[in-house]
Amino acid sequence: MTENRLGDIVDDYCSKCTLLTNHAVVALVDDIPERVRCRTCYYEHKYRHGKMGTKKRSSNKKSDLFNEVLAKITGGEVYT
C-alpha cells in the first residue's frame, strides 16, 4: 500500500454522499491521488485526503444551516 495507481480504491469524503466512501483514483500526480471518483454515486472530484470539505467553509456552512433551521422553526413569519 505504498504506491498509488490509477484505478486504486481509496477512502475519501464524497460531498454528494456526504460520507466517507470508496473512491477510484482517476488521476495521479507524483503518486498521490489528484482526482477520484466516488464508487457509490460516480461523482468525480479532487482528492480530499479523506477530509470533510474545506476548513473555512465548514464553519460558515454550520451557521448557514443553523439559520436555515431557525427560519424553519419561526417559519420566517412574524407573529400576529
Ligand SMILES: [Zn+2]
Ligand atoms: Zn458519492
